[in-house]
Structure formats: C-alpha cells, structure tokens
Amino acid sequence: MSLIDSLPRVGAPKLPKVDGLIPWIVPLAIVLIWQLACVTGFVPSRVLPAPTDVALAGWKLLLSGELVRNIWVSFWRASIGFVIGGGIGFAFGLANGLSQLSAKLTDTTLQMVRNIPHLALIPLVILWFGIDESAKLFLVALGVFFPIYLNTLHGIRTVDPQLIEMGRIYGMTDGELFRRVIFPGALPSIFVGLRFALGIMWLTLIVAETIAASSGLGYMAMQAREFMLIDVVVLSILIYALLGKLADSASRALERLTLSWHPAFQKK
Amino acid sequence: MQEALRFQPAGAEPVGQADIVVKARHLRRVAEGAARGLSLTIRGLRKAFGDNEVLRGIDLHIPAGQFVAIVGRSGCGKSTLLRLVAGLDAPTAGSIAFGEEPRAQDIRVMFQEPRLLPWARVLSNVEVGLGRERASADAQARAERALVEVGLGDKRGQWPSVLSGGQKQRVALARALVSQPRVLAFDEPLGALDALTRISMQQLLERVWRDQGFTAILVTHDVAEAVALADRVLVIEDGRIAEDVTIDLPRPRRRGSAELAALEGEILKHLLEGSEDTFDL
Numbered sequence: 001m002s003l004i005d006s007l008p009r010v011g012a013p014k015l016p017k018v019d020g021l022i023p024w025i026v027p028l029a030i031v032l033i034w035q036l037a038c039v040t041g042f043v044p045s046r047v048l049p050a051p052t053d054v055a056l057a058g059w060k061l062l063l064s065g066e067l068v069r070n071i072w073v074s075f076w077r078a079s080i081g082f083v084i085g086g087g088i089g090f091a092f093g094l095a096n097g098l099s100q101l102s103a104k105l106t107d108t109t110l111q112m113v114r115n116i117p118h119l120a121l122i123p124l125v126i127l128w129f130g131i132d133e134s135a136k137l138f139l140v141a142l143g144v145f146f147p148i149y150l151n152t153l154h155g156i157r158t159v160d161p162q163l164i165e166m167g168r169i170y171g172m173t174d175g176e177l178f179r180r181v182i183f184p185g186a187l188p189s190i191f192v193g194l195r196f197a198l199g200i201m202w203l204t205l206i207v208a209e210t211i212a213a214s215s216g217l218g219y220m221a222m223q224a225r226e227f228m229l230i231d232v233v234v235l236s237i238l239i240y241a242l243l244g245k246l247a248d249s250a251s252r253a254l255e256r257l258t259l260s261w262h263p264a265f266q267k268k
Numbered sequence: 269m270q271e272a273l274r275f276q277p278a279g280a281e282p283v284g285q286a287d288i289v290v291k292a293r294h295l296r297r298v299a300e301g302a303a304r305g306l307s308l309t310i311r312g313l314r315k316a317f318g319d320n321e322v323l324r325g326i327d328l329h330i331p332a333g334q335f336v337a338i339v340g341r342s343g344c345g346k347s348t349l350l351r352l353v354a355g356l357d358a359p360t361a362g363s364i365a366f367g368e369e370p371r372a373q374d375i376r377v378m379f380q381e382p383r384l385l386p387w388a389r390v391l392s393n394v395e396v397g398l399g400r401e402r403a404s405a406d407a408q409a410r411a412e413r414a415l416v417e418v419g420l421g422d423k424r425g426q427w428p429s430v431l432s433g434g435q436k437q438r439v440a441l442a443r444a445l446v447s448q449p450r451v452l453a454f455d456e457p458l459g460a461l462d463a464l465t466r467i468s469m470q471q472l473l474e475r476v477w478r479d480q481g482f483t484a485i486l487v488t489h490d491v492a493e494a495v496a497l498a499d500r501v502l503v504i505e506d507g508r509i510a511e512d513v514t515i516d517l518p519r520p521r522r523r524g525s526a527e528l529a530a531l532e533g534e535i536l537k538h539l540l541e542g543s544e545d546t547f548d549l
C-alpha cells in the first residue's frame with residue numbers, strides 16, 4: 001500500500017450508484033456510435049441496420065408472438081439438454097472421484113470420447129435423429145457433459161486429504177464426510193465446469209439450430225437470411241448474447257450464494 | 269480470602285492471590301486428573317515403511333495426566349509415533365495399551381495445520397470435534413464453552429479465512445477439547461506461528477492441560493518449548509528413546525530462567541552430538 005492510499009481521501013466520491021453504471025458506459029457509447037453511423041449513411045442499412053431498426057423488428061416479432069415462441073423453444077432445448085448432459089456428467093464425476101473401481105472402469109473410455117469434437121457428430125446425428133428435437137438435445141447434452149464431468153472429478157480429487165483425514169478422525173460417516181467435507185471442497189471446481197458448460201450449451205444450440213431445425217432462434221435467423229431480413233438476423237444474434245449473459249449471471253449469483261465462505265467472495 | 273491470609277502463621281511465606289488460584293487449580297487437577305487422563309503403556313513398538321525402519325522398539329510408560337514432550341531431529345519418527353498412539357496408523361509390531369479402553373472421542377490429535385473446514389463457521393468447526401455426539405441437544409452449548417475456553421467466544425460466527433494463524437490454531441484446539449479427551453496428542457501445533465503468538469499459545473496449552481487434566485503428548489522441534497511445558501522430555505534417536513529427562517520444576521515456569529536454560533542446553537547438546545555421527549544428513 002502506498003502512502004497516498006493510506007491517507008484519508010478528501011472529497012473522495014461516495015456515489016455507489018454511479019460506480020455501478022461505469023461498466024455500461026462503453027456498450028452505450030457503441031450503440032450510440034452505431035446509430036449515428038447508420039443514420040448518417042456511413043454504414044448502409046443492407047450491411048448493418050440501425051439499432052432502432054433492430055428494436056423495431058423485435059417489437060414486430062414480439063407482437064406476432066413469433067419471437068417469444070422461438071426464444072421459448074431455444075430456452076427449453078438448452079435447459080433440457082443441459083440437465084440431461086450435466087446430470088450424467090455430474091454423476092460420472094462423483095462416481096469416478098469417489099470410487100477407484102468406477103474410475104478404472106470408465107475414465108479412460110470417457111477421456112477418449114472427449115477428443116471427438118461433438119459438433120463433428122452433426123451429420124451422424126442428423127442421420128440418426130433427423131432434425132427432430134432429440135438431435136438438438138443430444139448435441140447439447142454431449143457438449144455439456146464433459147466440462148461438468150471433468151471439473152466435478154477434478155474437484156473431488158483435489159479436496160485437501162488432510163481435511164478428509166480430519167473428518168475421519170472426528171468420526172464422520174461416509175455420508176457425513178461427503179456432505180461436510182468432499183462436496184463443499186469440490187464445489188468451486190464444479191462451478192468452473194458449470195460456467196464452461198453454459199458457454200458450450202449456447203454455442204452447440206446455435207450451430208444445431210442453424211443447421212437442422214424448424215423452430216428456435218437459430219432457425220429464425222436462418223429464415224430471416226433467406227428473406228434478406230438483416231434486422232432480424234442481427235436481433236437473433238443479440239438475443240443469443242443476452243441469453244448467454246443471463247445464464248452466466250445466474251451461475252455467478254448461485255456461486256456467490258454457496259461460496260460465501262470463500263475469500264474471493266467475501267465483501268470487504 | 270482476606271481472612272485466610274491474615275491468619276497465616278508469622279513465619280510463612282507470603283502468598284499472593286494469583287498463586288492461590290494457581291494452587292487451587294493444581295489441586296483440582298490432581299483430584300480430577302487421575303480420573304480424567306488416561307495412562308499409556310507402549311511395548312516393543314516398531315513401525316516400518318517398506319525397508320525404512322522408522323521406529324525400532326519403543327518402550328514407554330506415561331502415567332495418567334502427565335505432560336510429555338517428544339523432541340528429535342526432523343524425520344526421526346516423532347509424527348509416526350504420534351499417529352500410532354492416536355490410532356491413525358497400525359504398528360508393524362508391538363503394542364500400545366491405555367489404562368482403560370478408550371472411546372473414540374477420548375483421544376484427540378492436533379496437527380501443525382489447523383485443518384479447519386473453510387466452508388463452516390467457527391462454531392460449526394468446533395462442533396465437528398464432538399464426533400458421534402454432534403447431534404446431541406447440548407452440542408452447540410458445549411462448542412461455545414470450548415470456544416470461550418480458548419478465548420474466541422466472540423468469533424463463533426466468523427469464517428475461518430478471516431482468522432489469523434494463531435486464532436485458527438485456537439479454534440483447532442477448541443475442536444480437540446470439546447469432546448473432553450483423556451489423551452491429547454499435539455504434532456508441532458505451534459510450529460507455524462510467530463514467536464509471540466507461540467508463547468501465548470504455549471500458555472494456553474498449559475492452562476487447558478491444568479484445567480482438564482488430560483494426558484498430553486507434545487511433539488515439538490523447539491527444545492525450549494519442551495522444557496517450559498512438559499513434565500518429561502523424551503529424545504528420540506535412531507528409532508528409539510535415547511533420553512528420558514524429567515523436568516521437575518514448579519509451574520508456572522518463568523521463561524528464560526537459569527534452570528530451564530540449563531536443561532534446554534543439555535538436551536540440545538545431546539541432539540547435536542547425535543547429528544555429528546550422521547554427517548551425510
């Protein structure tokens with residue numbers, strides 16, 4: 001700490017509200033410049049529609065109910081795929097982290113499968129499932145599986161063995177040991193997996209919906225491309241970004257809630 | 269109290285208030301101590317890790333309630349001995365017998381690292397020490413009492429990460445004490461603390477030992493600490509007890525007194541002589 005820092009600040013701004021707004025200055029400025037560039041004709045609207053045009057397109061789609069339906073379909077696919085893939089990944093992570101036998105039996109196989117990029121399976125998946133719902137769910141689940149599996153496994157394996165020994169010395173049963181020592185110890189790593197998985201979830205869904213779907217945000221964007229509705233294309237991209245941000249914020253909030261003991265999450 | 273002081277015979281040594289309290293505590297310990305602490309008899313104890321024979325025949329009797337310190341060069345098997353006593357490892361040969369069949373919560377260990385659960389508040393960490401009795405109705409009250417005993421009553425709701433090293437170690441001590449153990453084994457519990465914190469922790473250890481009367485086995489690399497706290501100092505060398513020194517000085521002992529320094533010097537000399545034989549270290 002420097003001398004300046006330790007001195008009491010005279011007239012230091014005490015405006016927490018303003019502080020919270022600072023991260024929004026740059027995005028707002030970008031939208032403003034974008035709007036200006038479009039209005040002045042610097043960027044032709046065939047290349048990039050003005051933010052107001054995008055908002056207008058969104059409004060129209062909202063009124064027709066199309067937007068809500070497509071967002072809902074995409075959201076549903078994302079969640080179901082995530083729950084299935086994440087659930088299985090978590091279960092394997094737990095099993096292989098806690099049982100040597102289970103790890104010997106399945107870990108090598110899983111590590112081999114991991115090396116196949118899951119999006120490379122799209123042609124095969126279309127052959128198997130057509131452009132049915134199950135195709136998208138399968139791809140999302142597969143994509144989400146590995147980050148959750150790997151990080152759960154890593155989290156459990158790296159729990160401080162001294163704490164586990166302590167738990168045993170103080171007579172914890174296996175169940176208590178898991179609940180009070182192993183699981184809380186693995187949680188930070190599980191959250192890392194969760195955040196990775198959320199990113200992969202959206203990415204997989206976008207690709208799958210653009211290539212093989214008859215509804216959803218990706219489908220909406222592809223349809224709009226066919227009819228040269230560039231404002232709808234841009235709208236779809238922005239909504240994807242928004243949903244991704246939302247999922248990330250939700251996982252961060254959950255992290256803050258459950259990891260309040262962690263020095264990184266303690267308020268000063 | 270005042271009355272009692274006045275009726276002392278003229279020739280008696282004047283006794284201060286503090287001394288009376290200490291004496292009373294000591295008497296209480298002697299009265300309860302025999303019942304509280306467990307005696308310990310070790311015979312022909314050996315432990316080998318593969319080809320590495322760490323302990324080569326330890327024979328030792330520790331009376332109930334005694335404070336024993338174990339010193340020796342690093343890697344001589346002090347922790348190994350302690351882990352065997354605490355039942356964390358099985359001996360290769362030999363036996364360890366207690367005066368009575370101990371229950372699980374009668375023997376507790378404290379390590380150099382506090383080993384607190386970072387995700388549990390201080391009070392819950394102390395409750396862990398109750399073992400099987402964790403679910404009992406008075407669990408929380410007992411944990412609180414143990415925290416007060418180590419002087420951290422006001423930290424019950426904190427996360428361990430905000431405590432200092434010394435405070436964490438005090439929480440670990442409260443956790444070890446809460447089940448009222450009859451044998452308490454310490455594996456260099458103060459090794460990672462700074463000098464001042466160490467001295468106050470030593471005083472705390474001595475106080476709880478006097479109050480509770482458990483049998484204390486303290487492994488330390490600090491010979492001054494050993495002679496200041498223990499009734500008896502054991503020097504381990506080549507897997508055996510090389511020296512067994514009784515420290516027959518009244519408590520509380522004054523740090524830096526000539527007697528303590530002399531004893532410390534003697535033991536240190538022995539340790540250093542030992543290391544000259546093995547120059548390859």
Ligand SMILES: Nc1ncnc2c1ncn2[C@@H]1O[C@H](COP(=O)(O)OP(=O)(O)O)[C@@H](O)[C@H]1O
Nearest residue numbers: 317320322340341342343344345346347348349
């Ligand atoms: N679990 C173990 N496996 C193999 N060797 C061990 C194990 N624990 C201790 N040792 C060996 O036993 C010797 C004594 O170790 P220790 O009891 O920890 O010494 P210290 O007196 O420093 O506490 C060392 O040589 C150490 O390498």
Ligand SMILES: [Mg+2]
Nearest residue numbers: 346347348455
């Ligand atoms: Mg050791």
